[in-house]
Amino acid sequence: MRITEVEPILLRGEQGYGSPASGAEATDNGDWQLLVRVGTDEGLEGWADVETLAPAAVAIIAGQGMGTLGFHTLGHILVGEDPLDVERLWDKLYVGSAYYGRRGIAMQCISAIDNCLWSIRAQATGLSLAQLLGGRRRDRVMAYASTLFRSTPEGMAEAAQGYVDKGFRAVKFGWGVFGEDPGRDRELVAAARDTLGPDRHLLVDPGWYPAGWTKPGPMRNRREALALCDWLGDYDVGWVEDFIHPERFDEYAEVRAMSPVPIAAGEQLATAWEFERFISEGCVDIVQPDLSRCGGLTVAVQIARMAEKANVDVVPHSWLTHLLTAYSLQFIATLPRAKFVEFNVSQSRLTGGIAIAPFKLDADGMVAIPDGPGIGAGVDTDFIAAHRVSA
Structure with missing residues (x-):
């Protein structure tokens, strides 16, 4: 089997990112979304979503590369290769894009492509992705x-x-107006805790941008970050997430050592090398690789081994379409321990229309992990065609 095509598919929507004052649902990125499709000469194909600057990513996958190694486009690197040789192809993509990549958009595109290749591999063997990755534990x-x-x-x-x-037995609130007014922050968390009651999990993602994403402001210093953890502990918060600048590993480790609330982070990180430092330096209680950013499943499997050795839990970040939910569920099925799957209830009309997935809550607030060949989800090709735009 050979790869015949690596296709970036750029979709356009009409909604903006944001949340209301009322209880009406919030909206994730509803303006642009990138999908990647990897096709083969035997008719098998893999699909994945990727959270990145979508219009720029198209050029990285299928634009004009250069002759020198390290400046190649990702599609050029892969066409003609055996899609089942996933780990070797990850290395080839990394080296082939090293001068303009290694992190950022290039790594986010590699993540999506890597996920596609794992999907093709599972389909080719007739196994679920979880079985292919080492077996289902749940x-x-x-x-x-x-x-x-x-x-x-x-x-x-x-x-x-x-x-x-x-x-739902667990809810995570994040970003929005959080960080603009400390008094209001406490009122918002208190209202959520009072409504959820003592028997449901409340998770908080304050964001690390200055004052959230609504207006500019100074980032929290270490004392402010620790004070935030202290008062969140008053509301029995299950974790505080991704609230420190992602380059400040030392600050994560210091705050985690003193925080009464478990610390969760990792969605901004990429490659096994970066996660190895993050985990070994004691930065988190829960590590959160995003399969559309970290380097894909090839990297996620390595992260899981590191986390198990360090006795750190893994909960993938998966706030995108249900394609990413599907990949995350298959990965979660293989973990020694599994607390949660992130279930994006704020999908825009754009992100919510892409995937065809069977995910529903049962009476215990749980989601079943599909066990058929592949990832357990597909795409709505008619919806994709209706929203596709030229790069």
Whole structure:
């Protein structure tokens, strides 16, 4: 079998990223979305989503490369190769794009391509991806509703009640207005905790951008980061996530050593080398590789081994389409311990229309992990065709 095509597919939507004051649902990136399709001469193909600067990523995959090694486009590197040789191809992609890549958009594109190759490999063997990655340790996992902070306590209470009514046993609120007003921050978290009650998990992602994403402001210093963890502990928060600049490993380790709340992070990191440092330096209790950013499943498998050795939990970050949810579920099925799967309830009309997936909550707030060949989800090709635009 040979790879015949590596196709970036750029989609355009009409919604913006944001959250309301009321309990109405928030919206993730509804303006642009990139998909990657890897085709083969035997008709098997893999699909993956990728969270990146989508218009720029198209050129990295299928634009005009240069003759010198390290400046090649990713599609050029792969066409003609055996798609089942996944790990070797990861190395080839990394070296072939090293001068303009190694992190950022190039690594995010490599992540999507790597996921596609694993999907093709699973289809070719007739196995589920989890079986291919080492075997299923579980058939289901608890889902947490992943959404944005609303801007009023009343909106937070209304939103939280909506997730309770839908059967979620865990909810994560993130970003939004959080960080603009410390007094309001506490009111928002208190409203969520009061509504969810003591028997449901409340997770908080304050964001590491200055004052969230709504307006510029100074980043938290170490004392402020620790103070944030201290008061979040008053509300029995299950973790505080990704709230320190991602380059400040020393700060993560220092705050984690003193925090009463578990620390979760890693969605901004990429490659096994970076995660090895992050885990070994004691930065987190829960490491959160994003399969669309970290380097794909090839890297995620290595991260899982590191985390097991360090006795750190792994909960993949997966706030994108249900294609990413599907890949994450297959990966989660193989882990020694599995707390949650992130379930994006804030999908825009664009991100929500791409995947065809069977994911539903059961009576315990759990999501079943598909066990058929491949990843357990597909794509709506008619929807994709209707939203596709020229690069």
